[in-house]
Amino acid sequence: MQKKSIYEIAKQTGVSPTTVSRVLNNHPNVSAATRQTVLKAINGANYVPTISKSAFENIGVFIGTYDTDRYSVSLSPYCSEVVNGLSSIFCKYGYSLSLFPVNAVPRDRDDFKIFCFRRHIGAAVFLNVSLQDTFITDFAGLLPIVCIGTEMDSDKIKYVKCDHNAVSAEAVELLYQQGHRNLALLNVAFNIQDHMERYQAIESTCQRLGMTLSKENILIQSTSNYEDLPYLLENMIRRGVTALLCFDNQFSMRILHLLRTMDIRVPEDVSLIGYDDYSFAQYCSPPLTAIRQPIFNLGAYAGQHIINQLRDETTPCNLSLEPQLIVRKSVGPAKQG
Known part of the structure; x- marks a missing residue:
């Protein structure tokens, strides 16, 4: 079916093009009856508005959540710092940003285009999305899109992420x-690309060094019942685990507290390494050895990718940043016997 213009929609419904525009933008100054008539005509005519990069100065930031039923944005320290990096660039160039949960994003290409049009969104950033969120590739070419932490199967969607291979191997080698x-991995999300890459690097390094990493000592995020953690940790240590690699620093804090209540000492009884190295890691007791991601820079570089595309400047290639292992006091010699 040939798509109609806004003027044809106006003529069909007997209203002005301005009124049609107000309906598309969800403007309040339109009667309910008129709005319903125009929307019916729009849906029947297969009308999809055009997104103008120059006219829309709002950037949509779409944030993934591990709860598929959640339709609100709850910023973890990781996401909060990434958004700070994005904001530092967007504000510099006069753009605003709006946060949305990925669950609220229409999956259909035309529906997403209307979603962005009504909110004056001229570009999109996807953060913390799942490997199953392949619908994002359907939006390629609609507007500038950058994914943070995840590569999409489209040359038109840029990404900024961390390369976890070398630093994950370095962490395992430190423990060796x-x-x-005998290692255990905690809070692993196999549907997140960052987590998968960490796991693969850790697994291959363990195989190379002859270390043990059994499936029963991998605590998966989506199936973790926090009430069962004392029992799970106790069983891991009973099975000979002497080191824990936690895939999130917030979870590392919980593990540190829990081990203390169980009279298990860090690092005398078990060593602990976390990821992300949030600012509070150095103030833990003991100070936490962690893999530091350049989280602010992930946002800043992604923001610059977006700005370059909006301004039709040379667009940088996909970018991988290098994390760093920060050694503190939570790793010590393996307990014998």
């Missing part, structure tokens, strides 16, 4: 040098 041979 301290005599650890």
Whole structure:
């Protein structure tokens, strides 16, 4: 079916093009009856508005959530710092940003286009999305899009992420040098690309060094019942685990507290390494050894990618940043016996 213009919709419904525009933008100054008539004509005519990069100065930031039924944005320290990086660039160039949960995003290409048009969104950033969120590739070419932490199967969708291979191997090698041979992984989300890459690097390094990483010592995020953690940790240690690699620093804090209540000492009884290295990691007791991601820079570089596309400047290539292992006091020699 040939798509009609806004003027044809106006003529069909007997209203002005301005009124049609108000309906498209969800403007309040339109009667309910007129709005219903125009929307019916729009839906029947297969009308889809055009997104203008120059006219829309709002950037949509779409944030993934592990709860598929959740339709609100709850910023973790990781997401909050990424958004700070994005904001530092967008505000510099006079753009605003709006936050949305990925669950609220229409999956249909035309519906997403209307969603962005009504909110004056001229570009989109997707953050913390799942490997199952492949619908994002359907939006390629509609407007500038950058994904943070996830590569999409489209040349038109840029990404900024961290390369976890070398630093994850370095963390395992540190534990090996301290005599650890049996590891456990905590809070792993296999539907997140960052987590998958960490796991694959850790697994291959364990195989190379002859270390043990059994499936029963991998705590998966989506199936973790926090009430069962004492029992799970106790069983891991009973199975000979002497080191824990936690895939999120917030979870590391919980593990530190829990181990203390169980009279399990860090690092005397078990060593602990976290990811992300939030600012509070250095103030833990003991100070937490962690893999530091350049989280602010992930947002800043992604923001600059968007700005370059909006301004039709040379667009940088996809970018991978290098995390860093920060050694503190939560790793020590493996406990013997």
